[in-house]
Each structure stands twice: as C-alpha cells, then as structure tokens.
Amino acid sequence: xxxxxxxxxxxxxxxxxxxxxxxxxxxxxxxxxxxxxxxxxxxxxxxxxxxxxxxxxxxxxxxxxxxxxxxxxxxxxxxxxxxxxxxxxxxxxxxxxxxxxxxxxxxxxxxx
Amino acid sequence: xxxxxxxxxxxxxxxxxxxxxxxxxxxxxxxxxxxxxxxxxxxxxxxxxxxxxxxxxxxxxxxxxxxxxxxxxxxxxxxxxxxxxxxxxxxxxxxxxxxxxxxxxxxxxx
Amino acid sequence: xxxxxxxxxxxxxxxxxxxxxxxxxxxxxxxxxxxxxxxxxxxxxxxxxxxxxxxxxxxxxxxxxxxxxxxxxxxxxxxxxxxxxxxxxxxxxxxxxxxxxxxxxxxxxxxxxxxxxxxxxxxxxxxxxxxxxxxxxxxxxxxxxxxxxxxxxxxxxxxxxxxxxxxxxxxxxxxxxxxxxxxxxxxxxxxxxxxxxxxxxxxxxxxxxxxxxxxxxxxxxxxxxxxxxxxxxxxxx
Ligand code: SF4
Ligand code: SF4
Ligand code: FES
Numbered sequence: 001x002x003x004x005x006x007x008x009x010x011x012x013x014x015x016x017x018x019x020x021x022x023x024x025x026x027x028x029x030x031x032x033x034x035x036x037x038x039x040x041x042x043x044x045x046x047x048x049x050x051x052x053x054x055x056x057x058x059x060x061x062x063x064x065x066x067x068x069x070x071x072x073x074x075x076x077x078x079x080x081x082x083x084x085x086x087x088x089x090x091x092x093x094x095x096x097x098x099x100x101x102x103x104x105x106x107x108x109x110x111x112x
Numbered sequence: 113x114x115x116x117x118x119x120x121x122x123x124x125x126x127x128x129x130x131x132x133x134x135x136x137x138x139x140x141x142x143x144x145x146x147x148x149x150x151x152x153x154x155x156x157x158x159x160x161x162x163x164x165x166x167x168x169x170x171x172x173x174x175x176x177x178x179x180x181x182x183x184x185x186x187x188x189x190x191x192x193x194x195x196x197x198x199x200x201x202x203x204x205x206x207x208x209x210x211x212x213x214x215x216x217x218x219x220x221x222x
Numbered sequence: 223x224x225x226x227x228x229x230x231x232x233x234x235x236x237x238x239x240x241x242x243x244x245x246x247x248x249x250x251x252x253x254x255x256x257x258x259x260x261x262x263x264x265x266x267x268x269x270x271x272x273x274x275x276x277x278x279x280x281x282x283x284x285x286x287x288x289x290x291x292x293x294x295x296x297x298x299x300x301x302x303x304x305x306x307x308x309x310x311x312x313x314x315x316x317x318x319x320x321x322x323x324x325x326x327x328x329x330x331x332x333x334x335x336x337x338x339x340x341x342x343x344x345x346x347x348x349x350x351x352x353x354x355x356x357x358x359x360x361x362x363x364x365x366x367x368x369x370x371x372x373x374x375x376x377x378x379x380x381x382x383x384x385x386x387x388x389x390x391x392x393x394x395x396x397x398x399x400x401x402x403x404x405x406x407x408x409x410x411x412x413x414x415x416x417x418x419x420x421x422x423x424x425x426x427x428x429x430x431x432x433x434x435x436x437x438x439x440x441x442x443x444x445x446x447x448x449x450x451x452x453x454x455x456x457x458x459x
Contacts, residue, residue, distance in 0.1 A: 002416065003412050003415040003416040003419075003450075003459060004415075004454060004459050006415060006416040006417050006421045007415050007416070007421065007450045007451060007453075007454045007459060008454060009421075010421050010447060010450070010451065011451050011454065011455075014187065014190070014191075017183050017186075017187060018187065020180075020183075021180060021183060021184060021187075024176060024180050025180075028173065028176065028177065028212060031173075032215055038161070039157050039160075040154065040157065041150040041151075041153035041154045041157060042150060044153070045150065045153070065136065069132075069133045069136065072129050072133070073129075073130070073133055075417075075422075075424075076126060076129075076130060079382055079383070098137065099136065099137065099140070102137055102140035102141060102144065103136075103140050105140065105144045105147070106139075106140040106141075106142075106143035106144045107143075109143065109144050109145075109147035110143055116427070116428065116431050118425070118426045118427035118428065118430075118431065119378070119426050119428065121426075122424050122425070122426045186425055189425050189440065189441075189444060190425065190444040190447060190448070191444075191448070194363075194438060194441040194444075
C-alpha cells in the first residue's frame with residue numbers, strides 16, 4: 001500500500017485506540033457494576049431503553065470498533081497467514097461492514 | 113528475537129486482539145437477541161448462567177483488559193517522551209489487566 | 223576453567239558448527255577467542271573486525287543465540303559452562319563462516335534517505351544549531367550508531383519482511399530529519415513511511431534491547447511515525 005495510505009491507517013488505528021481506551025474503561029466499569037447479583041433482561045433494558053446518552057456512547061464505541069478491528073487484523077493476516085494484496089483489503093472492508101451492521105443492530109435492539 | 117519483555121507484550125497484545133475480533137461478532141449477535149424481546153434475551157442470559165460460560169466471560173474480560181493495557185503501552189511508547197522505564201511498562205500492563213479481570217471475577221461470583 | 227569449548231559456524235547458509243578448544247584467559251573477549259582460532263587453530267576461518275574498541279561496527283556476530291559486538295563482549299558475560307556458540311548475524315546472507323553480506327543492510331540506509339542533503343556551500347557561513355534545542359537532542363540520542371547491524375539482526379520484523387528498512391536505517395533517517403541544515407525532509411518522510419518503513423515496526427524493542435551503543439531505534443521510529451502523521455495531516459506526504 002502507498003505511503004499515504006499506510007500513514008492514514010496508522011493514524012486511524014491510534015485515534016480509534018484512544019477512543020476505545022475510554023469506551024472500554026466505561027464499558028468494563030458498567031459491567032462490573034451491572035453483573036452484581038446477576039443479570040436479567042428487564043434490568044438491562046430498563047437501563048438502556050430510550051436512553052439517548054447511552055445510544056450515543058455505544059454508537060461511538062461501535063464506530064471505533066469498526067475502524068480498529070480490521071486495521072488491527074491487517075498485519076496479522078499479512079505476517080501470520082501470508083495474506084496480502086487486494087483480496088485481503090476486500091475481506092477487511094467486508095469485515096468492517098459486518099461489524100458495523102451487527103454492532104448497530106445490537107445497539108438499536110437494546111435501545112428501542 | 114524472543115523472550116524479552118517487549119516480545120511478550122507484543123504477543124499478548126496480538127493474540128488477545130485476534131481472539132477479541134473473533135468474539136465480537138458473537139457478542140453483537142447475542143445482544144441483537146434483544147430485538148426478539150425480553151424472553152429471548154432472558155433465555156440467552158439463562159444459558160450464560162453456567163460455570164463454563166462464566167469462566168469464558170471472565171476470560172474475555174481478561175483479554176479485553178490485557179489488550180487495553182498493551183494498547184496503552186504502545187500509545188505511551190509512540191506519543192510520550194521516551195523514558196528508560198519501558199521495561200516496567202510491560203509488567204505494569206500485565207498488572208493492570210490482572211487487577212481489572214479480578215475485579216470482574218469478584219463481581220461475577222457474587 | 224582453562225579451556226573454552228567454542229562451536230563456530232563454518233561454510234555458507236547450509237554449513238554447520240565446528241568445535242574448537244580455546245585456552246581461557248583473563249578479560250578475554252569473544253573476538254579474542256575467534257582470533258585465537260584463526261591465528262592458531264585454523265587459518266581458513268573467515269571473520270571481520272577492525273577497531274577492536276567498539277567504534278567500527280564490523281565485528282558483530284551471534285553469540286549463544288544473541289547478536290553482539292564481539293570486541294566489547296567479555297567471555298565471562300556470555301559463556302555458559304565454558305561454552306560459546308558463535309554464528310553469523312541473522313537476517314543477512316552468509317558469505318562464509320562468520321562473514322555476512324552487509325550490502326543489503328547499507329542499501330537500506332540510502333533507501334531511507336539516510337544521506338545528508340544540505341544547501342550551503344563552503345563559501346557560506348556555518349549554520350547555527352542550538353546545542354540544547356529539542357531537535358539537536360533528538361539527533362544526540364541516535365547519532366552514535368556504529369552501523370553494526372546488531373539491532374537489524376535482533377528485529378523480528380526484519381526477519382519476516384525482507385523489504386523492511388529496519389531499525390538502523392530508520393534511526394539514521396530520524397537523526398537527519400532532526401538536522402535543521404538538511405533540505406530533503408519531504409523526500410525522506412516519503413521514503414520512510416509505509417509498510418516497508420516505520421509503520422511496519424511493532425515496537426517490540428528487540429533492537430533497543432540489544433543495541434550496544436544504548437540507542438533506542440524504537441524511539442526514533444516512533445518519532446518518524448509522528449512526523450509522518452503531521453505531514454499527512456498538513457497535506458505534505
Ligand atoms: S543502532 Fe545500535 S545496534 Fe543498530 S547498527 Fe547502530 S549501533 Fe548497531
Ligand atoms: S522496535 Fe521495531 S525495529 Fe526495533 S526490533 Fe522491534 S519491530 Fe524491529
Ligand atoms: S571491531 Fe570495531 S566494533 Fe568491534
């Protein structure tokens with residue numbers, strides 16, 4: 001890939017990483033708080049349904065994941081599986097789309 | 113060159129990242145079950161309420177916190193002024209991730 | 223211990239180890255042991271050295287599995303039960319015995335724009351460089367490189383990706399990027415960014431761990447990544 005493209009991926013990976021660091025800390029703290037005394041659907045959905053701040057937070061979280069996962073897998077595929085070239089990039093873009101669709105479906109499902 | 117702290121930090125970061133990438137789609141699909149209503153979600157939650165799955169959940173949290181700590185190490189290496197303490201950073205990363213996952217395990221068993 | 227048992231790589235890439243017994247001496251370096259073998263036991267042994275005092279960078283070998291400058295490495299420090307295993311550096315083609323082909327290594331320095339390009343002639347006045355300026359301190363941290371390729375042989379990314387410029391060439395590019403007299407910075411950044419350049423580095427720090435001059439190529443490479451980012455965001459890459 002080109003010099004610019006590779007640099008752009010690096011910037012995107014670091015930016016999404018910084019965002020994810022915040023999101024993951026919040027997410028983990030929430031989970032540790034939430035699972036005390038077990039989980040029920042009513043409890044989870046009671047917290048999330050119609051909660052706009054929650055919706056925004058998790059949408060941002062998903063967006064960062066969609067950027068971060070494919071870029072992170074890219075060198076792994078190259079170095080461990082010798083998979084480089086166009087087919088790899090197509091696969092990674094497809095993966096990003098799948099993550100985006102599944103992720104937003106889950107967020108909207110829990111929100112609405 | 114193998115076996116020095118930097119190499120271990122790299123391996124842990126890479127392997128945890130790959131495993132998390134594999135876990136995420138499943139996680140999203142499971143949460144998407146909420147689309148089918150509370151009953152479907154409760155059925156899923158009931159399934160998760162067994163020791164093996166709980167252990168798995170704890171593993172995921174360990175992976176997540178390990179990947180987080182490793183990522184913070186890289187961000188610090190690349191963006192903060194260079195310090196001699198980079199070896200302790202790998203150890204610090206391990207410590208932080210262990211602490212977080214222990215907190216989770218504690219909450220899980222209560 | 224009066225005898226060192228030394229296994230030395232003989233032949234090319236498909237060669238093998240040959241055992242020698244070398245008398246143990248006080249303050250003996252690994253290079254002393256190799257030199258003893260060549261002078262006394264087998265004059266056909268091929269190896270390189272020049273300065274013997276850690277300045278020329280020609281004597282690096284793999285000693286008990288670790289890349290080291292042999293002239294400044296004491297046998298005391300590295301021998302295990304009086305045994306040494308000495309092989310050529312990893313990731314470089316073996317010419318014969320302990321001698322590796324260094325051309326590819328240094329070609330990468332030029333590919334990384336590791337050459338000073340100034341604009342002044344000898345009729346111009348000297349450029350003033352403030353000794354404590356941030357840029358000059360960056361240069362300071364990386365400039366003492368002796369080109370020994372210990373870092374290069376210790377890097378897993380080099381071992382996996384033959385195109386990767388490697389820690390030494392990138393460290394050199396970083397010292398020049400911080401040289402205020404140099405006028406080829408845009409070309410240099412284009413040469414070092416990308417997946418054969420600084421973005422291939424995993425910050426594993428094998429190089430930094432092993433550099434005998436205490437240089438941290440990982441830090442220099444991180445500097446290049448930041449510089450590439452700034453250039454990209456400014457539309458100059
Ligand atoms: S950076 Fe260090 S290890 Fe690498 S070539 Fe220079 S002196 Fe040798
Ligand atoms: S820090 Fe980068 S250049 Fe140095 S050994 Fe690791 S991957 Fe190679
Ligand atoms: S012989 Fe010159 S550095 Fe070792």
